[in-house]
Amino acid sequence: MSNLMNSEVLPFKSTMFHNGKFLEVSEADLKGKWSVVFFYPADFTFVCPTELGDLADNYAEFQKLGVEIYAVSTDTHFTHKAWHDTSDTIGKIQYPMIGDPTGVISRNFGVMIEAAGLADRGTFVIDPNGVIQIIEINAGGIGRDALELMRKVKAAQYVASHPGEVCPAKWKEGEATLAPSLDLVGKI
Numbered sequence: 001m002s003n004l005m006n007s008e009v010l011p012f013k014s015t016m017f018h019n020g021k022f023l024e025v026s027e028a029d030l031k032g033k034w035s036v037v038f039f040y041p042a043d044f045t046f047v048c049p050t051e052l053g054d055l056a057d058n059y060a061e062f063q064k065l066g067v068e069i070y071a072v073s074t075d076t077h078f079t080h081k082a083w084h085d086t087s088d089t090i091g092k093i094q095y096p097m098i099g100d101p102t103g104v105i106s107r108n109f110g111v112m113i114e115a116a117g118l119a120d121r122g123t124f125v126i127d128p129n130g131v132i133q134i135i136e137i138n139a140g141g142i143g144r145d146a147l148e149l150m151r152k153v154k155a156a157q158y159v160a161s162h163p164g165e166v167c168p169a170k171w172k173e174g175e176a177t178l179a180p181s182l183d184l185v186g187k188i
Helices: 047-064 077-086 104-108 146-161
Strands: 013-018 021-026 034-039 067-073 097-099 121-126 132-138
Touching: 013 077, 034 047, 034 146, 047 067, 047 146, 077 097, 121 146, 132 146
Parallel strands: 034 067, 067 097
Antiparallel strands: 013 021, 013 097, 034 121, 121 132
């Protein structure tokens, strides 16, 4: 997994369900803006809709930050549409849902559970150059939190726009950052 940090997203092409339409999507679509690629095991399951619903509830705030969210599972784009049309929670999703039935995208990001043909709960924050800045993998039974993800995105955006500064643990927007230097060694 660590070999993906600071690497460019590998090429892929797939179909996504977005705003009632099936559209083609590739790694090129991740460039020019901040992106979150949010892998989950499967449609019509248990923890997954709680996570996707949480992202849907906070999607407007991500959009204000210039961030597009892409939900990805090994289901097809047809299955995404069926789930969207039948679940109140998933029906409120406005971000793209990418189908990865061949597993190419899941393998590119290192989250494919080969024995199951499903993706791990992987979260990847990608900068406007298409470079992975944050990687988080959760076990199947542990759901993620959109607000914590948003905090991490804000930190990544801050560091990208403020060379020479870093965000300490629990950093929140507007709080003090650090400027690493010899003077700080052993004083924190």
